[in-house]
Amino acid sequence: MSSQKETISWIKLQSTFLPLKNPISDAKVLTGRQKPMTEIAILFCEVETTEGHRGLGFSYSKRAGGPGQFAHAKEIAPALLGEDPNDIAKAWDKLCWAGASVGRTGLAAQAIGAFDVALWDLKAKRAGLSLAKLLGAQRDSVRCYNTSGGFLHTPLEELLVNTDISREKGIGGIKLKVGQPNWALDIERVSKVRAHLGDAFPLMVDANQQWDRPTAMRMGRIFEQFNLIWIEEPLDCYDAAGHAALAAQLDTPIATGEMLTSVLEHWDFIRQSGADFLMPDGPRVGGITPFMKVATLAEFAGLQIAPHFSMELHIHLAAAMQREPWVEHFEWLEPLFNERLEVKDGRMIVPTRPGLGVSLSDNVAAWTRETAEFGKRA
Template structure:
């Protein structure tokens, strides 16, 4: 128990646990990068969880993730810097982010370092909201109780038209409000056939998005996007290399359909460069990839000031309260891949995902998460404490 000015302080961090969890995907999925031989099918998601406990016994849970490679490296780096967090005040979230950011600065202000920072940062925000007995969305200043939700899981390139169409119908029947499908086939005509089939399956009133996963050159992107520009799509995602900001800006200026991108960017500065180039009318920032809630709030303010829409990539578990706290309507992306790792489920109905009324993110790790843990390390404060 610390004391400050005669007041007992119980929010200092007394312990934490870092866990590397590997969650398999029931059916491996393929996008355009797999179709062209640049990637292998995605079969699992590597997660690093941080569970941070203060002196009062309150625990905040956060996580980060990586796809296909890097989980062991993220766990090792998290273990290396974790002792810095012990003894710090849990409420000093931004201060701790800066402290960890400078410790990992030699790795670059992005990439693996920011992935690891995200695990600690999201756990600290969860802890802060739990201490306040508020859902994170309310702590941040919520604008709405439910966020529009679209599904991406059933419309990958390995799925046949029949499989894809049925998955889309099932999602709509469940209450999901939009469907996103993968494109980028070697023959663009096949992409058009698949788009038309999904549109027929879901009807004219459900939002439809397409995702090329950085597949095309500038010329190819312009040709394809012009072909689909009159099809009423909600957005066209990643038509170009993720860091071709100028190319995305030039393409977006020639289309009626909004261009969406940003999921692969790994810092505030990269998002600022993308927006300055006019490369995204829909920003798909990824909270774990840019370092957690702390930098995500800065990106959200940038998007707000430039009148850019928000539709974060993946991890609906973290993005739901953030989009609920964004002034204008956005989207969250539904994947059920991570659901087994949590005891709770997020409610979907009427085209929206609803913010839970539980404190923090409203999620706790399940027995399945413990079973899928490859390595876990626990640290504790010394009995004497000390700042």
């Protein structure tokens, strides 16, 4: 056994663009703020040590931002060479300070997220444990809900078919997109889906920040009749006070947080009671290290957690939380990986493979536009 300290010796970055089968539209498209989404930019990071241990991490961007994440990651990557891979918090801080002049949130944090996830994956693999077990798992399955079948570009009849498909797969909840300029269409869709599912089946809605405060209150009161698990992003993602007012006055829980990109931004919502369900996104907030800080703060404040997107990562983080979260079932990223997550009886099964339990599929090479390598292979 070598007495020399194991260090990070090689890093590979890839800028990969995942094509979506159909253009995706939510309320931000119908209100004219964005165009339909046709692809997702993925920032992959592979890290290898002097002892040959390897880890895989990723971050992502929808619509703009992918090339910017890759560019920032290239600039800060050399700061990790020669570092001890065990010291993940130290590595996060070093990467943050390497690019400190552009801030500690947004694109800069998202770029760091790919490195952070890779180091956690490496650590779990080296220990022969799943990431969930390394973090201290509380459960071996987590309740899950589907979002991908409920977007606004989907006609109502197809929406009902999608809910049946999700239930047949064993998914435990359904989320619908709302926030259209014509409120009546939102009410009709939610009403029809609730009747189709029955009164007890878990149902959520997501307005994607497209209401103002009066509209959100009116719609929230109308939606009380549908027994929703939550109303998601009814207001601008930074309006903590507005979300807090809704949470205080409506019986239906309020959910938000997916667009926040730092622990501090989440803390603003937590301290103002701006959500009943906080929805941190691991890659967006800067990786597993800051995500777990957010989860701990939320736990002490009595908030529930429902991580946004990236189920391949979030299933592990959800398994380690004291209060059981909801995991969002999005199959969009599946073509990137060789493995598949299992769903049964309304719950997503936590993988037992070491680390994240995923490996890159052959599709990734075909969809990769840029790569960059630093250091030398072991």
